[in-house]
Amino acid sequence: MQTKGSPSCCCSFEDYNLTTEWLLNHTSQRPKVAVICGSGLGLLADGAANKQTFRYQDIPNFPVSTVAGHEGCLVFGTIEDTSCVFMQGHFHLYEGYSLCQVTFPVRIFKLMGVETVLVTNASGAICPDYKVGDIMIIKDHINLPGFAGQHPLFGPNDERFGTRFPCMSDAYSKDLRRLAGQVCSELGCSGFLREGVYCMVSGPNFETIAEARMLQVLGCDSVGMSTVPEVTVAKHCGLRVLGLSLITNMVSLDYSREEKVNHDEVLQIGKMRAEVLQRVVTELISRCSINTH
Numbered sequence: 274m275q276t277k278g279s280p281s282c283c284c285s286f287e288d289y290n291l292t293t294e295w296l297l298n299h300t301s302q303r304p305k306v307a308v309i310c311g312s313g314l315g316l317l318a319d320g321a322a323n324k325q326t327f328r329y330q331d332i333p334n335f336p337v338s339t340v341a342g343h344e345g346c347l348v349f350g351t352i353e354d355t356s357c358v359f360m361q362g363h364f365h366l367y368e369g370y371s372l373c374q375v376t377f378p379v380r381i382f383k384l385m386g387v388e389t390v391l392v393t394n395a396s397g398a399i400c401p402d403y404k405v406g407d408i409m410i411i412k413d414h415i416n417l418p419g420f421a422g423q424h425p426l427f428g429p430n431d432e433r434f435g436t437r438f439p440c441m442s443d444a445y446s447k448d449l450r451r452l453a454g455q456v457c458s459e460l461g462c463s464g465f466l467r468e469g470v471y472c473m474v475s476g477p478n479f480e481t482i483a484e485a486r487m488l489q490v491l492g493c494d495s496v497g498m499s500t501v502p503e504v505t506v507a508k509h510c511g512l513r514v515l516g517l518s519l520i521t522n523m524v525s526l527d528y529s530r531e532e533k534v535n536h537d538e539v540l541q542i543g544k545m546r547a548e549v550l551q552r553v554v555t556e557l558i559s560r561c562s563i564n565t566h
């Protein structure tokens with residue numbers, strides 16, 4: 274693979290194949306569902322049985338996690354009869370990875386036979402009605418880095434994965450969103466369930482107040498530093514996507530507000546909601562292949 278920071282794709286089809294082959298040779302699992310765990314949400318894998326864990330550093334071509342709250346492990350397992358793979362920790366532009374590296378695992382999952390990707394993250398609330406601890410089903414996203422030329426599909430298009438100009442108006446599966454709503458209400462989460470628009474910024478700094486106000490005007494309900502590249506690449510290669518965002522902090526929209534956000538707080542809220550999110554994810558996986566297309 275080329276060095277970090279390439280402006281366009283730095284991973285060849287051979288790179289993807291090599292990693293896929295390595296994983297297929299090291300596990301008997303053939304996952305149908307992949308779960309990408311956001312900051313502080315690695316515990317989502319705890320609901321799986323028959324677990325087999327690989328450290329990212331031991332998987333050929335895999336990037337490694339450099340951020341607290343991202344364990345850096347790929348966990349295979351089963352939920353009921355569904356074979357799944359969990360990424361305990363994902364990759365970010367702000368770590369110095371190219372978007373091709375950030376999204377590398379998504380194409381590996383596709384080549385392994387995954388059909389559905391469940392992406393989770395931590396985000397700050399722009400919508401003033403939201404509360405810390407809310408779970409937001411992602412209805413749509415704004416790819417702000419994409420507007421500035423940072424896009425995971427920049428560069429020559431590999432038709433083996435998908436078309437040059439993918440449609441993104443239905444990136445988040447309606448069926449899966451409906452199912453997530455149903456599962457959350459059955460598990461008693463309706464009181465803190467939302468559906469909204471997630472905006473990706475590159476980070477690593479949290480937003481200024483002027484930036485936060487701009488995001489509000491743009492129609493964002495929450496803001497974070499991940500997910501959009503993975504979802505874009507997943508949609509490009511025909512995977513079904515569900516996105517769940519945990520609201521870990523209120524973004525300051527007001528110069529008189531004294532609270533200052535920090536990453537420890539983000540991780541702490543993740544811990545607080547990990548158990549309930551784990552139940553939601555486990556239930557969703559056990560039902561998603563039966564109830565949706």
Ligand SMILES: O=P(O)(O)O[C@@H]1C[C@H](O)[C@@H](CO)O1
Nearest residue numbers: 311312394395498499536539
């Ligand atoms: O990796 P995600 O998007 O879940 O985590 C958010 C964005 C930054 O990585 C971090 C900031 O606290 O949380």
